[in-house]
Amino acid sequence: MNRDQSHFNRRTVLQTAAGLSLASLAGCLNGSGDASDGTTTANDDSDGQGVLNRVALEGTSLVVELGSEADVEQVNLIQPNGELFGRREVAAGVRQVSFEIGTAYDPGEYRVLAVQGEDTVDETSLEVRPELEIVDVGLFRNNPDKPWDEIYGESETNRIKDSEAFVSVHNSGTGPDAVISLRFSGDVPNPVENPRNEGLYEVDEVVIPAGETRDVYSNSLPFSAKIGDDAMGCSVDTNAGTFSAHVGSRVSGDELSKEFNIEYSGSDTMTDCKVTINEV
Numbered sequence: 186m187n188r189d190q191s192h193f194n195r196r197t198v199l200q201t202a203a204g205l206s207l208a209s210l211a212g213c214l215n216g217s218g219d220a221s222d223g224t225t226t227a228n229d230d231s232d233g234q235g236v237l238n239r240v241a242l243e244g245t246s247l248v249v250e251l252g253s254e255a256d257v258e259q260v261n262l263i264q265p266n267g268e269l270f271g272r273r274e275v276a277a278g279v280r281q282v283s284f285e286i287g288t289a290y291d292p293g294e295y296r297v298l299a300v301q302g303e304d305t306v307d308e309t310s311l312e313v314r315p316e317l318e319i320v321d322v323g324l325f326r327n328n329p330d331k332p333w334d335e336i337y338g339e340s341e342t343n344r345i346k347d348s349e350a351f352v353s354v355h356n357s358g359t360g361p362d363a364v365i366s367l368r369f370s371g372d373v374p375n376p377v378e379n380p381r382n383e384g385l386y387e388v389d390e391v392v393i394p395a396g397e398t399r400d401v402y403s404n405s406l407p408f409s410a411k412i413g414d415d416a417m418g419c420s421v422d423t424n425a426g427t428f429s430a431h432v433g434s435r436v437s438g439d440e441l442s443k444e445f446n447i448e449y450s451g452s453d454t455m456t457d458c459k460v461t462i463n464e465v
Contacts, residue, residue: 236299236307244394245361247284247311249297251275257299257306265293286313288363288392288435315436316358319443320398322430322462324350324408336386336402348375348409349386352430355398363390364399366433366440369407372426372447380405383433390435401432408460419458424449427465
């Protein structure tokens with residue numbers, strides 16, 4: 186993670202102006218705001234007269250807007266462990282600074298300090314913590330309106346359209362995250378345990394801002410033709426089972442999973458086979 190490591194006066198970072206009451210920020214300290222557009226807001230002063238007029242997480246950046254009357258030399262961002270994440274000097278006339286936190290940060294409460302001279306003249310905090318959830322799994326055959334050609338290329342799409350899948354992942358938390366792996370296990374025709382490129386098609390990660398949903402496309406041909414007489418897959422008889430989709434999170438380092446029921450019917454070839462997927 187890239188962080189500003191320049192020298193700073195620790196007293197400047199930590200000192201709080203006399204009389205500052207964090208209680209006055211109640212309702213703002215827990216990342217309140219509308220995350221449906223990828224924005225999480227900690228402090229939103231509608232009249233624009235405060236010092237920290239607005240502190241919000243937009244995508245993978247923490248944006249600080251200063252009030253029109255603010256007299257501030259710098260803005261410091263403090264990590265949950267109490268160490269300096271970054272510092273931004275505020276030039277004359279500047280009313281907005283930002284910190285790029287990316288998707289390799291430590292989740293928790295981040296403090297924003299407005300500093301003038303030796304004093305911290307205003308302070309607020311923002312909870313930055315993602316929460317990923319698998320919400321859907323789909324196949325090309327059932328979702329032809331997805332941008333398969335854009336993801337795989339037209340010639341490649343013709344080859345994999347009966348085999349590849351996507352997983353939709355929603356971030357209901359207050360911070361961005363990234364999916365860094367995708368795999369399938371259980372009753373799929375081709376459950377690859379260690380897929381190439383961590384199972385993602387030609388990307389290292391899929392960034393998911395707070396409040397948003399992204400599709401993650403597979404690279405392991407999980408629904409290719411079945412292997413072996415007892416393998417799950419298309420058959421003239423109905424063939425049903427249960428499989429799990431697994432995605433890895435960059436921020437937490439954990440892998441989350443969700444089970445789905447799958448049913449193949451109508452043919453022994455993937456081209457003519459009907460595949461139905463539902464949540465367990």
